[in-house]
Amino acid sequence: MLALKLILSHFLGDFVLQFDGWVKDKEKNKLKSKFLYLHTFVHASLMFLLLGLKKEYVGIVIIISLFHLLIDAVKLLKPIKNKRILFFADQLAHLAVIGVVVFVYQGLKFRIPTLITEKSLLLAIAILIVTVVSSIVLKVVFSLWGDALKKINKSDSSLKNAGKYIGMLERLLVFVFIVLDKWEAIGFLLAAKSVFRFGDLTNAKDRLLTEYVLIGTLLSFGIAIATGLLYLKLLTFI
Incomplete structure (x- = not known):
């Protein structure tokens, strides 16, 4: 207190x-x-x-x-x-x-070792996966289309690393919603993202940006959902 x-x-x-x-x-x-x-x-x-x-x-x-x-x-x-x-x-x-x-x-009412439990370690791993690890994984996947991405980046003005951090927050929110069993919130998040990107997609002169956004969104949400489900499943064994 x-x-x-x-x-x-x-x-x-x-x-x-x-x-x-x-x-x-x-x-x-x-x-x-x-x-x-x-x-x-x-x-x-x-x-x-x-x-x-x-x-x-x-x-x-x-x-x-x-x-x-x-x-x-x-x-x-x-x-x-x-x-x-x-x-x-x-x-x-x-x-x-x-x-x-x-x-x-007052003295601390807990000891540091008591915080390092199997559950806390599992949670830390899951958070790392949906944030930093998945960002690197997506970067590696998109390296398949290196030349196409360079074309998109040249024609698209945005904040430095904004997409990276938006993706991290997006996956983290999806993970939290799954842990809380709020699947409807994931649908709302996906719909909100679609609304915000609608202008970019409709104004795109070619299919590059559309395909980039769709692949990125599906992979991002897929990783977060899979991580959340796996996290809940592993919790039952602890």
């Missing part, structure tokens, strides 16, 4: 109650920005609000607040130039502090 309250206060403070004006002022004035310290105060107030004004939690709030201020100050100095990496590193650092504080004050 302590960890959940601290994480909730963090998300509220960092994503809900931190305004664009504050962020711009901090990026401009760095450590001299008043909003850096106001932001830290907001976090402390949220923690007290969720935990209650109890003496046993004063130390927790002070420690997390000081580390939050330190992490944000380091972020403003931009030790990493890549904004995306810096953002995720910042968030992981905040959550790591919360985790350490909870461990020190």
Whole structure:
């Protein structure tokens, strides 16, 4: 419960109650920005609000607040130039502090070895198959039509690697729907994809794009469905 309250206060403070004006002022004035310290105060107030004004939690709030201020100050100095990496590193650092504080004050109620079970390993393998592994498999399959794909890519402007990540999310959703026994959701997902790609297919000057989309969709959904069914079947033996 302590960890959940601290994480909730963090998300509220960092994503809900931190305004664009504050962020711009901090990026401009760095450590001299008043909003850096106001932001830290907001976090402390949220923690007290969720935990209650109890003496046993004063130390927790002070420690997390000081580390939050330190992490944000380091972020403003931009030790990493890549904004995306810096953002995720910042968030992981905040959550790591919360985790350490909870461990020190309460102790973890589980041990790491207990998390590594046959079921968790099977789930990890299934997720890897429907995301990274299947992406490579599809790439290898489509290498059969290398010249044709180059023609499509030249005539199609899109975000870098967008198709790859869309495919991963698509297969992951299909896998989740199968595990939850929500087959109708798979039909909805397939229909939604068909609607979004309808314009591309109808405007295509030749059959290359149509065939590419159909083969990719059928293979992608097929891999995800097969993985989901195999996962459920193997669970019965564990």
